[in-house]
Amino acid sequence: MSIVVHTIHGRQYAYVSRREGKRMVQTYLGAMSRPDVQAVVEGLSEEKGIPERLRRLFWDTDPESLDPSRYATAIIERVLEMGDLQDVRWLQHRYTGTTIAQVLTLSRGLSPRSRAFWNLWFGREAPCAP
Template structure:
């Protein structure tokens, strides 16, 4: 089990911090740091995960705020149309088929 550095504990307030495995929960860790991280945590993330893995999390995440996703999209030069959190939700109100 690859444990996380203690200074990252503040980003994982809602989970059992000692139980977070870096390899198993990499997408979760990257999302949290992208959303809430400071310079030190971002530097750690960049050294701990490869660039393609970080970009994939940005593209696939629906949890990132639009503000954070926009920032990282510019930093990593990712096509905006590829990022899921910018897409409109697929849940649209359906027309009534049968009126009682």
């Protein structure tokens, strides 16, 4: 997820850009002249790493070097396996539903119990076990 500011006819407009599968999706935030849009842009721009409250889940790595875009799969796995509901809310805000669903489907880092729970939580059909 990133912030994109387009200049059109001398005015600036802010968008949130995120990847969904193979496409890039931009969501319009508003004109940069509005104080509420400026506050949202500043808040999202400062969100470079993981929040302070999630650092307890990443005891085995340097949280400052943990890039949420580059290590999305590992972060999603760790939060789904050991996080609480506030952590999952952050996860849903930070990553698309498609990305979380891909991790639920393809990840080897989730226990079968966690995978089954989160599939039910997100209203997904769990793959049938043999």
